[in-house]
Amino acid sequence: MGEMAAKLVYAAPDAPAEVVATVDVRADRAAAVGSLLGVPGFASLAEAVAAVEPDAADLRLPHDLHAAAVLEALAAGLHVLVEKPLATTADDARALAEAARRSGRVVAVAENYPHLRTVRAAAEAIAAGRIGDLVAVRSTRAYRIGGVWVRDGWRTGAGSAAGILLDQGTHHTSLLRRLAGDVVAVSAAPGRSAGDTVGLTLRFASGIVGQSLYTWQTPATVVETEATAYGTSGRIDIGIAYDTADGRAVLTTPDAPPETLTAGENYYDSHAVMVADFAAVIRDGRAPVVGVADAQADLDVVLAAARSLAEGGREIRLEEAA
Ligand SMILES: NC(=O)c1ccc[n+]([C@@H]2O[C@H](COP(=O)([O-])OP(=O)(O)OC[C@H]3O[C@@H](n4cnc5c(N)ncnc54)[C@H](O)[C@@H]3O)[C@@H](O)[C@H]2O)c1
Numbered sequence: 001m002g003e004m005a006a007k008l009v010y011a012a013p014d015a016p017a018e019v020v021a022t023v024d025v026r027a028d029r030a031a032a033v034g035s036l037l038g039v040p041g042f043a044s045l046a047e048a049v050a051a052v053e054p055d056a057a058d059l060r061l062p063h064d065l066h067a068a069a070v071l072e073a074l075a076a077g078l079h080v081l082v083e084k085p086l087a088t089t090a091d092d093a094r095a096l097a098e099a100a101r102r103s104g105r106v107v108a109v110a111e112n113y114p115h116l117r118t119v120r121a122a123a124e125a126i127a128a129g130r131i132g133d134l135v136a137v138r139s140t141r142a143y144r145i146g147g148v149w150v151r152d153g154w155r156t157g158a159g160s161a162a163g164i165l166l167d168q169g170t171h172h173t174s175l176l177r178r179l180a181g182d183v184v185a186v187s188a189a190p191g192r193s194a195g196d197t198v199g200l201t202l203r204f205a206s207g208i209v210g211q212s213l214y215t216w217q218t219p220a221t222v223v224e225t226e227a228t229a230y231g232t233s234g235r236i237d238i239g240i241a242y243d244t245a246d247g248r249a250v251l252t253t254p255d256a257p258p259e260t261l262t263a264g265e266n267y268y269d270s271h272a273v274m275v276a277d278f279a280a281v282i283r284d285g286r287a288p289v290v291g292v293a294d295a296q297a298d299l300d301v302v303l304a305a306a307r308s309l310a311e312g313g314r315e316i317r318l319e320e321a322a
Pocket residue numbers: 001002023024025026029043044060061062063065083084085110111112148149151152167
């Protein structure tokens with residue numbers, strides 16, 4: 001993802017920030033991504049900080065390294081944009097939140113779904129009452145994992161960084177919370193392997209119900225209707241496209257032709273919007289679209305779902321898990 005961010009976000013003529021160095025524990029990768037941007041690559045953050053004195057770090061690391069990397073970057077006085085999930089344990093997330101508070105630096109989290117135009121348009125239409133009262137939400141993330149995403153094995157292995165729940169569950173929890181608000185309880189069921197396929201039932205504070213299904217075991221389609229919000233007078237379908245610019249949000253009611261709320265979006269467009277938000281927050285001091293508290297709430301749901309999986313599918317109340 002660091003390489004993709006370099007190509008899609010930082011190499012663009014209107015990039016929201018200037019990259020001064022890249023870092024990867026594998027120096028060959030740091031150098032390769034650095035060469036895309038014409039900057040030096042280093043094998044550690046400490047070396048980069050000593051050499052180029054950056055203002056901020058954009059961290060795109062395996063999940064179990066996020067919390068320690070944020071602490072290291074904050075200790076070096078940097079503002080931080082960190083990938084999802086915020087951490088892999090509630091204790092690490094709490095320690096990170098405390099360090100972020102003390103530091104006075106910006107910590108934004110790279111949960112990019114809230115930066116998608118489709119998600120923003122859907123959330124605004126729901127808030128404006130365009131589908132009446134919200135009664136339920138659903139989401140699906142279905143594709144076959146492979147290629148660059150499995151090159152080092154940590155995502156699909158057995159370690160604390162692994163599994164589709166941490167990887168995609170974090171995204172879809174953030175997506176559904178944007179549409180339907182806070183989650184109060186969750187139960188989860190595994191597919192043949194919980195690492196690859198998981199289904200969740202979510203209860204929201206508003207009293208509505210949601211369902212999410214994630215799988216890495218089926219071919220993707222060009223535009224997946226990843227989420228639907230159902231209301232008393234209509235629905236909104238959110239289509240996400242990874243390889244094309246066909247993402248769109250469509251509002252359907254019984255009395256009118258379907259209304260396209262927004263269209264022409266590629267999933268990765270949201271990464272540029274997200275980095276621009278991070279840079280703007282550093283400059284003007286407002287809160288990021290996804291800050292630590294929001295990402296902690298998403299992680300709490302994911303960790304409660306993991307506990308439900310471990311306890312045979314029992315519904316876990318978030319207050320019980322805290
Ligand atoms: N939001 C999205 O659309 C999206 C998409 C893909 C990945 N991601 C996220 O990006 C993050 C990275 O995922 P990825 O697929 O790019 O992983 P990856 O394994 O491809 O890349 C991680 C890189 O970190 C390096 N690394 C490992 N330990 C390090 C250390 N201690 N110091 C410096 N570098 C170290 C590795 O050598 C590797 O090059 C994850 O949090 C993932 O969830 C987000």
